[in-house]
Amino acid sequence: MTQQMREIIRIDEEKCNGCGLCVPSCAEGALQIIDGKARIVKDSFCDGLGACLGECPQGALSIEKRLTDAFDEEAVHEHMKTLGKAAPAAPAASHDCGCGDGGHSHHAYHSHQGHHAAQAAAATPAVAATTATAPAAEPPRMGGCPGSALRMMQREKAAPAQAATPAQGAERPSELTHWPVQLKLVPVQAPFFEDARLVVAADCAAFAYADFxxxxxxxxxxxxxxxxxxDIAFYRQKLTQIFRQNRIRSIDVIHMEVPCCTGLVHVVQEALNDAGRGAQADAGLRIPLNLVKIGIAGQVLAEQKG
Incomplete structure (x- = not known):
């Protein structure tokens, strides 16, 4: 493998809390959560363009220049196949964005645009805020997604009768208290995990069961x-960190009756054991685990209280 001086992602393990928000933003699959920390699987998978930087709430990611393996696009494509994910788009014609690195592929060019725009915004935030006089196109982001920003929702409690039988034509109120909800996106130490009664649900469950x-x-x-x-291995690691680092009162796993969905039960049980909070743990550490199986026709088939 050819080595060269080039830019590559640097991970500060002291700052990294293993939230995993950086993982889906890496189009090359170079990042994974291993032993509760974000790590580069292989240097040759990282293009060093920094699409993941804007996703880290801890500021644990940066770009450094060092001697390392050259970026290997063919190896990335093979790696993405093993992950069962689409590989990054093939390079198009080269461009010169004037940053001194010569021509870039279409992918690299736009990533560099985001990199330079983010650097400029960080250097002169006041100017950026005061010179905007009319709506303009949204500036390039370094992989940041406003849709994954953490939000908490305050809900007014409805009277039991009102909740059970809403007025004709009225919508039932949502019971969702936070965003995001996808396990891949939630921070490990999100405020909604503290002293929480946690529901770990299969994606399909809320669609199958009408009164979820x-x-x-x-x-x-x-x-x-x-x-x-x-990626169940990733979920096991992340759930382990969530169970270790938060005070959780109980867990309800709501899964479908199809055989593959029992994998959700197993991964939660394994993560509880890994965190020392499973069925064999002392009473003061054990987190009660309740299981609910939903049928594909929309009924509750079984409930098991832990």
Whole structure:
């Protein structure tokens, strides 16, 4: 493998809390959560363009220049195939963005645009805020997604009768207390995990069971995942960190009756054991685990209290 002096992502392990928000933003699959920390799987998978930087709430990611393996696009494509994910788009014609690095592929060019725009915004935030006089195109982001920004929602408690039988034509109120809810996106130490009754639900459960909010979500925090399509090893590591670093009162796992969906039960049980909070733990450490199986026809098939 050819080595060269080039830019590559640097991870500050002291700052990294293993939230995993950087992982989905890396189009090359170079980042994974290993032993509770973000790590580069292989240097040759990292293009050094920094699409992940804007996702880290801890400021643990930066770019450094050092001697390392050259970026290997073919190896990235093979790596993405093993992950069952689409590989980054093939390079188009080269461009010169004037940054001194010569021509870039289409992918690299736009990543560099975001990199330079973010650097400029960080250097002169006051100017950027005061010179805007009319709506303009949104500036390039370094992988940041406003849709994954953490939000808390305050809900007014409805009277029991009102919640059970809303007025004709009225919508039932949502019981969701926070955003995001996808397990891949939530921070490990999100405020909604503290002293929480946690619901870990299969993606399909809320669609199959009509009264999901009213029956399972009132007063609880939610994360969703798919044990068939998602990275279960990553989820086990992340759930382990969540269970270790937060005071969680109970866990409800709501899964579908299809066999693959029981993987969600297993990964939660394994994470609880890894965190020392499972069924074999001392009473003061054990987190009660309740299981609910939903049928594909929309009914509750079984409930098991832990």
């Amino acid at each position: 909010h009213q029956r399972f979500l009132q007063g609880k925090s939610l994360v969703i995942a798919c044990p068939k399509l998602d």
